[in-house]
Amino acid sequence: MARIAPLSGFPEWLPQGRVVEQHVLDVLRHTFELHGFAGIETRAVEPLDQLLRKGETSKEVYVLSRLQDADPAGQRDRGEKQLGLHFDLTVPFARYVLENAGKLAFPFKRYQIQKVWRGERPQEGRFREFTQADIDVVGSGDLPYHYEVEVPLVMAEAFGALREIGLPPVRILVNNRKVAEGFYRGIGLSDVEGVLRQIDKLDKIGHEQVATLLVDQCGASEDQAKACLALAGISGSDTSVIAEVRALAESYGALTELLTTGLAELEALMVAAGRRAPGVVVADLKIARGLDYYTGSVYETVLVGHEQLGSVCSGGRYDTLASDGKNTYPGVGLSVGVSRLVSRLLSGGLVTATRGVPTAVLVAVATEETRPVSDAVAEALRGRGIPCEVAPAPAKFGKQIKYADRRGIPFVWFPGEPGHGPADAPATSGTALVGSVKDIRSGEQLDADATTWEPPAEDLHPRVVPGSGTGQ
C-alpha cells in the first residue's frame, strides 16, 4: 500500500470545512443570479496554443497526455491538438464567446465557478488547484462604461453578504488604465506597459527601488519617476481623489485628453460606489495589474487586516476580450479567489460551521426488526424538508445519542407511541409516526409527531458563523 499523504498545493477540506466553502459558493451564486448573470461552465482543457496566448501565466500550464501515449509528440504526429488545463476562467470564456457568438445575446452577463490549475510553487494562499468564481459582461462591438461600475458593486454586495459569517471587511481598490496611461504620456513617458510593470512592484520592493527601475528600464528622468510615484501615492474613498490627480497632472502640465476621460470614468465609479457601497470601494492610483491587458478600470480586493494575503478578487476592463477578425468583444469582469479566501477563513479560525453533516435529526432504532418504523419517521420528516438519517444499529440509546453528538446532529428521535415501548406500533400505522424527540444539547425531550414537528429554523441546516480566531 503506497503511503497516503496530502499533495502540496492541492487543498482539500474536511466535511466541516466544505460546509464553509459551499456556503461561500452559494452566496456568490445567489448574488450573481440576483444581478442577472447566467451560470455557465467550460471544459477544463483548452488547446495549448490558446493557453499560450496569455504571456506569463502560460509557463505554469499543466499539459495532458494519455497514459498509453505518454510522449506528447506522438499525439502531435497524429494531428491531435495538445491539450492543457486552463489556468483561469477568462481564456476559456473568451473562446466560449467566439464559439457560440451566434447563439448568445449581447451584452452577455455570465458567472462561472470552477477549478483552475497552475503549476506554481505552492505558498500560503497560492495553490496549484483552486476554485475561481468569475463574473464578466461582454459586449459585441461595444460595451458601455456603466458595466465597469456594476461589476465591482456586485462583488461588494457578495462580500457584504459574507460579513455575517465572519468574513472581515473588504476594500475593493480601483484604478483606471486611462488615468495612468494619460498621465505617463502627459509627462512624456511612452513605455506605458513598462512603467505599469514597475509600479506593480511597489508593495514588494518599495519606492526607492521602483524609482531606480523607472529610470534604468523605462527611460524616465528622476523628475518623471518622482511624478509616477506621486500619482501612485494617491488614494481615497471619495471623489476628492479625482481633484488630487487633476491637480498633480496640472502641476506637470500633463492633463491629456485620455487622462481627462479616465478621470471622468473613475469619478462616475466613485460616485456610484459612495451611494451603493459606502466605504468599500477605494480609488488607489498604484493599482497597475501590470501583466494583464486591461484598457480601462482595474480592480484588486484586500481583506482588511489580511492585506499580506494578496488580492482575493481581481479583474478589469478589456477592450478586446475576444476577437474573431470580423467582430470584437470587449468585456469587463472580476474573479474571486475562492480557495484563497476559504483557506484563510478556515486556517485563521475566522469562521466555523455548526456541524459537518446536513442531518438535523437522527432517528434512533430500537431493534433491527423495527427499523422500518424508524425509516417511516425519517421519510415523514424528509417529506417536509428536514434532513435526517436513521441510526446505523439498534445499539443502546446512549450510544445512538453519542453517534449524533459526534457529528453535531442536534436532535435524536425515539419512535414509539408516547408511554409505550418504541416498537409497539407497526410501520404502516399512523401511530408509528409519533414518538419523542430529544434536543441533545439541552437534554430536553418532548413528545412529537413526525408529520408536524419541526426543528427551530436555525437548526434545520448547518450554519456558518464567526469563529474565535483573529486570523492574524
Next chain:
Amino acid sequence: MARIAPLSGFPEWLPQGRVVEQHVLDVLRHTFELHGFAGIETRAVEPLDQLLRKGETSKEVYVLSRLQDADPAGQRDRGEKQLGLHFDLTVPFARYVLENAGKLAFPFKRYQIQKVWRGERPQEGRFREFTQADIDVVGSGDLPYHYEVEVPLVMAEAFGALREIGLPPVRILVNNRKVAEGFYRGIGLSDVEGVLRQIDKLDKIGHEQVATLLVDQCGASEDQAKACLALAGISGSDTSVIAEVRALAESYGALTELLTTGLAELEALMVAAGRRAPGVVVADLKIARGLDYYTGSVYETVLVGHEQLGSVCSGGRYDTLASDGKNTYPGVGLSVGVSRLVSRLLSGGLVTATRGVPTAVLVAVATEETRPVSDAVAEALRGRGIPCEVAPAPAKFGKQIKYADRRGIPFVWFPGEPGHGPADAPATSGTALVGSVKDIRSGEQLDADATTWEPPAEDLHPRVVPGSGTGQ
C-alpha cells in the same frame, strides 16, 4: 487567430442547457442532504500509482506534466510523483478516507459531485470529461447490510424528483454478487470472475456467444453454461424472483450457504424497495459489473425507453473500499452519470428551460442621466430576492422590450410615477420606486411599487419543464 472548434468528448452547454444541468445537480444535492450525506470535494489529481491500482480504467488516465518540464521522466528524476486526473470519484474518496480516517466519524456518509476524465474514444453518452454525482457510505471495520438497501432508495427518490421536469422513469437493476458466486460455485464453477466477465457481455453479444465463451474460457460444461444463462435470465420487481432463483439452484443441487445469504439480502432489498419505491427497483440476475471488485449488492440504472444509452447510475458494495493495513473500510455507493443524463435530456428535447438567464425583471432606462433611478428600482427588487438587471442603454422602449424578449425575461419595469414621465422622480425619493411593470408575454401593464410588487412564483426563477421531444 486559431480556428475555434468544439473538442470531441468535452461537452459544454449553452446557458439554457446549463440551467437544466444545474437543476439536476441541485435536485441531487438536495436529496443527498435530506438523507444526511455530507458533501465533500477531492482534488482532481492523484498520484499515478494510486490510479493504476484499478485495472482496466487506468489505461484511459490523463497524465499531467508541467509545460516547462514536458518530459515526465524529468519530474520523476527529481522525486516528484507523477500525477494523473482522476477517472472516477471512488478511488479519490478511498484515499480521502484513509488520509483523514482519524478525523471522520464512521459510518461516514458522503456525496461528491465533480468532473472526472477518461481518454476514451468519445461516443454518444460517452465523454472524455464528464460530471459524476456519487453517494457512498463507508464503515470502519464493518458496515451493516441495510446501507445496501438505503443507497439505491436514495437514488430512486432523486430520480423520482426529476420526473416532473421530464426525466423518463428509471429502473434500478439490482443483483448480489453472493447470489452469483454462490450459484456458480454450487454448480461446480470456480472461475467466478471469469464467468461474471462473460455474463457482462450478454446484452452485447447474446446468449449463444456467451455460452461458447463460458465453455471455452471458463472451463464450463455445456450444462453448466446453460445453468449460468438460466440464472442470468431471471428478473422481476417483486420477491417472487427469490423463489425462482432458489428453485433453479435446488434443481442443480446448488443451494450453497453463500447463495442462501445472498438471497436473504436480495429479498430484504426487494421488500424495502416494494414499500418505498414501488416498481423502480428490479432484481436482474444478469447484472454482473464484471470489471469492478464488488462483494455484495451491485446496481445499474436504465432510463425506460433509452436503454441503449447504457447505465446512468451504477455501483455496489465493496468489502474493501480502502485499507491501511490496520483497518479495513467497507463501503457501498452509487454514481450518477450526470453528463450522460443531461446530454440525453437536452439532445432528445426531453426537457427545456423556461429561460437561459436568472433575470425575472428588466428595469428599463429612460435616459443615461436617470440610470440611478433604474438602479434603485433594481436594488429594491433584489432586496426581496427578485433577480433583475438594468437595461444596457436608454434605447427606445421597444428595443428594451426586445432585449428582454430575446432572453426570455418575462417582465419589463418602467420607472417613474404613474401618469408622469419616467424620469420625474429623483433616485433618492420614495417615488422613484413606483412605476409600471409589463408582462411582455401578455402585454398587460400595471402600476407597481418596487418595495411591494412580486412576480408570480413560477416566473421568479427559470424553470425546467418537459420538452416536446420523445428522445427516441
